Amino acid sequence: MQKLLVCLVSIVICTFPVSCERVVDVTLNSSMPRYVIEGVITNNGVCRVLLSTSNNFDEDNNFDAISGATVSITEDQGGAILLTERKPGNYQSAYLKGKTGHTYHLLVNIKGQQFTASSVMPPQAVKIDSVFFSTEILGGTNRRIANACYTDPPVKGNCYRFVQYINEHKESTVFVDNDKFNNGHTVAYPLYFRNNDDDARRNIISGDTVRIEMHCIDSTLYKYWYSLSSLTAAVWAAPATPSNPVTNITGGALGYFSAHTVRSIRVVVH
Amino acid sequence: MKAYIMALACLFAMPVLAQKKYMINSFMIADKVIAMPAITDIDGIPTPPNDLKQVTVKSTKNNHLLQSQTGLEKFLLKDTKQLPTMLGERDILKTIQLLPGVKSAGDGNSGFYVRGGGADQNLVLLDDAPVYNPAHFLGFFSTFNADAIKEVSLYKGAMPAQYGGRLSSVLDVSMNEGDKEQWKVSGGAGLIATRLSVEGPLQKEKSSFLISGRRTYADMYLKLSHDSDIRKNRMNFYDLNGKFSWSLGKKDKLSISGYTGHDVLNLSGLFGLNWGNKVGAVHWNHTFNDRVSVNTAATYSNYDYTAAVTQANYNVSMYSSMKDVSGKTEVIYAANANYKMHIGTSATYHHMVPGNAQNAQKGSVNNVQQPTRNSLENALYVQNEWQASDKLLLSYGTRVTAFSVLGTGDFYRVDGNGVVTDTLRYSPGQRVATYINLEPRVSASFQLTQTAAVKASYTRNVQNLHLIANTTSASPTDRWVASTNIIKPEIADQFSVGYYKNLADNQYQVTVETYYKNMQNQIDYRNGADVFDNQALESKLLYGKGRAYGIETLIKKRKGKLTGWVAYTLSKTERKIDGINNNQWYNARQDRTHELAIVAAYQLSNRFSVAANWVFYTGNAVTFPAGKYIINNQVVYYYTNRNSYRMPDYHRLDVNATVSLFKKKKFSSDLSVGIYNAYGRENAFSVFFRQSKTQPGQTEAVQVALFKFVPSLSYDFKF
Numbered sequence: 001m002q003k004l005l006v007c008l009v010s011i012v013i014c015t016f017p018v019s020c021e022r023v024v025d026v027t028l029n030s031s032m033p034r035y036v037i038e039g040v041i042t043n044n045g046v047c048r049v050l051l052s053t054s055n056n057f058d059e060d061n062n063f064d065a066i067s068g069a070t071v072s073i074t075e076d077q078g079g080a081i082l083l084t085e086r087k088p089g090n091y092q093s094a095y096l097k098g099k100t101g102h103t104y105h106l107l108v109n110i111k112g113q114q115f116t117a118s119s120v121m122p123p124q125a126v127k128i129d130s131v132f133f134s135t136e137i138l139g140g141t142n143r144r145i146a147n148a149c150y151t152d153p154p155v156k157g158n159c160y161r162f163v164q165y166i167n168e169h170k171e172s173t174v175f176v177d178n179d180k181f182n183n184g185h186t187v188a189y190p191l192y193f194r195n196n197d198d199d200a201r202r203n204i205i206s207g208d209t210v211r212i213e214m215h216c217i218d219s220t221l222y223k224y225w226y227s228l229s230s231l232t233a234a235v236w237a238a239p240a241t242p243s244n245p246v247t248n249i250t251g252g253a254l255g256y257f258s259a260h261t262v263r264s265i266r267v268v269v270h
Numbered sequence: 271m272k273a274y275i276m277a278l279a280c281l282f283a284m285p286v287l288a289q290k291k292y293m294i295n296s297f298m299i300a301d302k303v304i305a306m307p308a309i310t311d312i313d314g315i316p317t318p319p320n321d322l323k324q325v326t327v328k329s330t331k332n333n334h335l336l337q338s339q340t341g342l343e344k345f346l347l348k349d350t351k352q353l354p355t356m357l358g359e360r361d362i363l364k365t366i367q368l369l370p371g372v373k374s375a376g377d378g379n380s381g382f383y384v385r386g387g388g389a390d391q392n393l394v395l396l397d398d399a400p401v402y403n404p405a406h407f408l409g410f411f412s413t414f415n416a417d418a419i420k421e422v423s424l425y426k427g428a429m430p431a432q433y434g435g436r437l438s439s440v441l442d443v444s445m446n447e448g449d450k451e452q453w454k455v456s457g458g459a460g461l462i463a464t465r466l467s468v469e470g471p472l473q474k475e476k477s478s479f480l481i482s483g484r485r486t487y488a489d490m491y492l493k494l495s496h497d498s499d500i501r502k503n504r505m506n507f508y509d510l511n512g513k514f515s516w517s518l519g520k521k522d523k524l525s526i527s528g529y530t531g532h533d534v535l536n537l538s539g540l541f542g543l544n545w546g547n548k549v550g551a552v553h554w555n556h557t558f559n560d561r562v563s564v565n566t567a568a569t570y571s572n573y574d575y576t577a578a579v580t581q582a583n584y585n586v587s588m589y590s591s592m593k594d595v596s597g598k599t600e601v602i603y604a605a606n607a608n609y610k611m612h613i614g615t616s617a618t619y620h621h622m623v624p625g626n627a628q629n630a631q632k633g634s635v636n637n638v639q640q641p642t643r644n645s646l647e648n649a650l651y652v653q654n655e656w657q658a659s660d661k662l663l664l665s666y667g668t669r670v671t672a673f674s675v676l677g678t679g680d681f682y683r684v685d686g687n688g689v690v691t692d693t694l695r696y697s698p699g700q701r702v703a704t705y706i707n708l709e710p711r712v713s714a715s716f717q718l719t720q721t722a723a724v725k726a727s728y729t730r731n732v733q734n735l736h737l738i739a740n741t742t743s744a745s746p747t748d749r750w751v752a753s754t755n756i757i758k759p760e761i762a763d764q765f766s767v768g769y770y771k772n773l774a775d776n777q778y779q780v781t782v783e784t785y786y787k788n789m790q791n792q793i794d795y796r797n798g799a800d801v802f803d804n805q806a807l808e809s810k811l812l813y814g815k816g817r818a819y820g821i822e823t824l825i826k827k828r829k830g831k832l833t834g835w836v837a838y839t840l841s842k843t844e845r846k847i848d849g850i851n852n853n854q855w856y857n858a859r860q861d862r863t864h865e866l867a868i869v870a871a872y873q874l875s876n877r878f879s880v881a882a883n884w885v886f887y888t889g890n891a892v893t894f895p896a897g898k899y900i901i902n903n904q905v906v907y908y909y910t911n912r913n914s915y916r917m918p919d920y921h922r923l924d925v926n927a928t929v930s931l932f933k934k935k936k937f938s939s940d941l942s943v944g945i946y947n948a949y950g951r952e953n954a955f956s957v958f959f960r961q962s963k964t965q966p967g968q969t970e971a972v973q974v975a976l977f978k979f980v981p982s983l984s985y986d987f988k989f
Contacts, residue, residue: 020952020978024918026971031896031910038901054899054908057959060967063900172904181586197963227797228906241859241893241912243797254899254908 028057035066037115037249039106039257041073041098042215043125046262049073049083049091051110054254065089070109076102098259100125106249106257117249117257122216124153125261126160131212133204133269134190143195144204144269147188148212154184159222161260163213164191169201174229178222208269215260220248224256335723338655338665338713340766340783341385341426343369347419352871352881354924354944358460358984360416362443363404368867368883370822370837371426371783372439373860376890376920377955377976380405380412383860384426385764385785386818386843387438390737390750394441397513397527399549402573402592402750406507406533407488413531413547417456417467418482418511420446427764427785428713428727431651431667432600432612437733437762437789445527447515448478458986462488477516484509504536523555545575566599574623592750593621608657612667618647620735624749624807641679645752647734648672666712673734673753675702681755688796688809694755703755707732721772726765733760736793738807749807756808758791781824789816794847814847816858834870834881841865850912857891857913864888877930882923882948889917895959898969905969907959917957918973923948926982939987950978 031054039049051066065088072080073096083091098104101123108115130149135142152158162175173193191212195202204210217225228245247256343366350365367374367382375381381389394401396414404413425433425440433440446469453470467482485508492503513527532546550570557563571594578587600614622643653667675681677696685691696702713727736757739748753759768783792814799810820841827833843858850856864887871881894915895907926944947953952975962968 020975021972022952022975023970024954024957024973026894026915026957028894028915029896029910031908034897034899034908036899036901052900054897056897057895057907057969061898061900061905061961061969062967170903174902196960227799228901231907241795242895242907242909243893243912244909245906246797255901 030056033064035110035113035115035253036063037106037108037117037253037255037257039073039108039117039255041096041104041119041121041259043098043100043121043261045097047073047083047093047096047098049106049108049257051089051091051108066110069111070107072107074105074107075099076104080107098261100261102259104257104259108253113251115249115251115253117247119221119248119257119259120218121259122158122218122261124158124216125263126150126153126158126214126216127263128212128214128265129186131210131265131267132188136190136192145193146191146204146210146212148191148214148265149186149188150214151186152179152182152184156183157219158183159217159219160189161215161217161221161225162189162191163215164193165211165213166201166204166208168209168211171202174225174232176222176225176229178219204269206269209266210269211264211266213262213264215258215262217258217260220246221256221258221260224248224258335715335717335721335770335772338663338715338725338727339425339430340428340713340725340727340768341371341785342428343424343426344421346421347416350416352879352926352928353869354881354883354926354946355460355942355982355984356410356946357462357980358942358944358982359411359463361412362414362416362419362422363412366422366424366441368835368837368869368885369424370781370824370839370865370867371785371820371841372424373839373862373865373887374885375409375860377953379409381409384424384439385787385820386816386841386858386860387762387787387789388737388858388860390735390739391436391438391733391760391762392441393433393436393439394443396443396529396549397445397525397551397553397569398567398598399529399551399569399571399596400435400594401529401547401549401571403545403547403575406509406531407486407505411507413509413529414443415465415482415484415509415511417458417465417484418445418480418509418513418529420444427766427787428711428729429731430612430665431653431669431709431711432614434649434651434669434671434709434731435647435733435735437731437760445511445513445529446480446482447513447525448480450475450478450515450517454988456986456988458984460984461982462486462491472514472516475517477514479515480511480513482509482511504534507531507533521557523553525551525553527551527553540579542578543576545573548572561604563602564599565602567597569596569598570594571596588625589623590625590749591623595619610655612651612653614651616649620645620647620752622750622752624751643679643752643754644676645734646674646676648674661717663715663717664712665714668711669709670706671709671732671734672704672706673759674704675752675754676700677702682806682808684756684806684808688811690806690809703753705732705734705753705759707759707761721776723770724768725770726767728766729764731762731764733762736760738793738795738811751807754808757793757811758813760792761790763788777827777829779824779826779828781826782821783823784819784821786819787817789818792816792845792847794845794850796849812847812849814845814850816843816845817855818843818858831873832870834868837865837867837869839865856911859890859892859913861891861913862888877933878927880925880927882925884921884923886919886921889919889954891915892917892957894957894971905961918954920953922946922951922953937987937989939985942982942984942986944982946980946982947978952978 033053036052041047049071051069052063055063067088071083071091074080081093081096083093086092098121100121103120106117128148128150132147133144134147136145148162159178164171171193175191177189223246231242363380366372371385373383375389394404421444423442429440448469450471455468457466463484463486465484469480471478486506488505493501509531511529515525517523528550530548534544536542552568554566574591576587576589596618598616600612603611649669649671651669656664658664677700678698679696681694681702682690683692709730709732711729715723715725717723734753736751738751764787766785771780794812796810796812820839822839824835824837826835843861844855845858846855866886869883873879891913892915893909893912896910897908898905899908924946925948926942928940928942930940932939954973955976956974958972962970
């Protein structure tokens, strides 16, 4: 389905080669700093929660880390495990290992404010069987794209996220997929991205090492990543009214808490 | 003028005159009484005086004082001939956007907003058949080939009870009828399209036909590209209109009209979009006597849309469609010159395919069959027009609509968080819900003096078909849906008051109208809804109310070498939807405070004329970020209130010059040259935000404009 959107966007871009871009001054309101929580627990030993605050639009990209918070994660009905602050705003646990099929509950306390979230690690760690590269016409230019092939389990409702690294340089595009249109099939998922900042490191050329991570995520996280990806969509496909991604954190913080599986594949482009 | 009076005289259904053709040798106009020696019939035989009843013929042409309607704009297509065009294509949808109270949806978008309503709240009719997507080329042109169109009426509210089904407006477009006397051929070529119309009698004075076609050759420009991939692209559209009319004896008229049009956009044979409309109408008019006549019509409308990807390892298409079959009949009873009544009934069957993903070959995509949606819309209406006194004209009526949602299909119950709690399965034809609504309306006009009038109106409208769209431009994710057990009919109540004045011997018309519109059951997407995940659309929607109010002024110069108008609108339109903006009122996207259009045409000589229009409007209400934060090592923007910012102001000048190359009775031809956006203003199509390339760590706003200057050239001929 992402392919259809990409197709629409490409068509439009090619139809109007005369569009003109320029940087403009827009006066934006300032906003109260908001807490940002990014919590991850995986089946391969990562258990990490990052805490930071938002900035005004006209400030630089140095975001204050939040130190001194109390962060704990509880597995199903077990006891709470306290995470340790390893670096400013970076809380980790070396003991807690995520297990497939289990539910995890996050509790964060920042200066007396409580934030909670729950996430289910999907029961199966689906992996990428193979990767092939295809040449696609995107926005009027030819570009090579990785296609991740995997087999979707017969049960309905699986959701995935892919992360692509080219020579260990992470691609910023958010790739999400679910089995709505291909339940139980062998799927070739195309990792489309728009190189909108013309960064040569993002393009795939012969000799590059491409590593793709496949995460099995729960449906609330699919909603989060999907709504985040629509914010960065091309002008033509951008939502008419952008809004903050649909978070699974209660208490008024931005961000997400995700329990997911991770499987990687590494290939060299010929 | 004479022809006009004749036509009107026929309309007023004089019993004797309807039987025979007459020559009116003289007539009275307004208060100048001219004695009429005799009226002869077409063969010159004088008519016995007692055969003639006194007939009051009112010329409504350009006399808006004599209509009871507020917010009605009527014009003949031939009157818009000199106006500037986009790439040489005259476009009625672009022309109506220059009128007060009508807002353009922006460059590259044929949608329009009337008095604060959404783009889907306009009923667009072609010979009474609804046209669901009157756009070509992603909205740069409309489906109305100007050569095939005779007249356009736009009701911005206060529409008579004959019309229903949309909240904001009715755009009633009527097709030309072929000439019953002689053959005519006309046509032309613009920068991107060529047109040809042929009309003539099938049987002299009794029946006629008109066939009108248009085809673009925009693909040719692609062939000029150096890039072989671009040369493989296809983009074209065509329109074909046809109309056949018969006079069957003295009391019956029959016409059959049809339109078909289609767009194809294809990228290197890999991606394709195509969409099209097919509409048809059969009209039968029967006159019983001088007081009673009956109009009966059957119409058909089909709009479909396909987006497809065809590649070696991936082959999928998404199809959606909307089909209407409708029948209606109306009795017109004219008791006397001062009282007229329309009573009618209509039934429409809607069949919708909301979006099927289909896998054309064995691949990785399951066919996802969305449940088709069927519904039946029945209406009964009465509309009266009563000249209560010399000065007071009243028009009042009501419409009763019954909208039945029918099976087959699954319908849902959804909790407050948009989670489906129950799935209700209905068998074919089973009734899911019926919504019955009373839609009263009343308008009154009071003539203050010979040249001034005030009018007031109240109208309730109901809408049961909703376009759910979440992107700034038309996209495959825009879907028409009918009301369901959860999606309730939209309702609007509009109050309007206006003052109308003619000046300088009717050379100038001045209109000032105000309106207030209250809307219920308005629909919007929940934040972050996955529009492709379309199992239960109801789980992605939120409902609330809306309000719109404003003042519209129009100064029109109708005669002389210089003609044109100045239209200024000051307005506000807002929504209040639970779950958006902390349930507070917020600006609708199409809320624009100021809107100004200046349109002028100047006849330099018999052969030369020039025209220009200048438009200015406040930018749309949009959502910009209020801050930024880091997620996944990426900078993400943080949003607070929906639609609390403004796009930059929009303004644009279009100019056009027309020269008559050849003007003889048998053959005439014109050449038009113009520039759209003459001073090359880069109007913002959108504004997006990105990390600055020049100042690391900073964020910048980038404006995208679609085009600067667009030239236009068109050659038209007639013989």
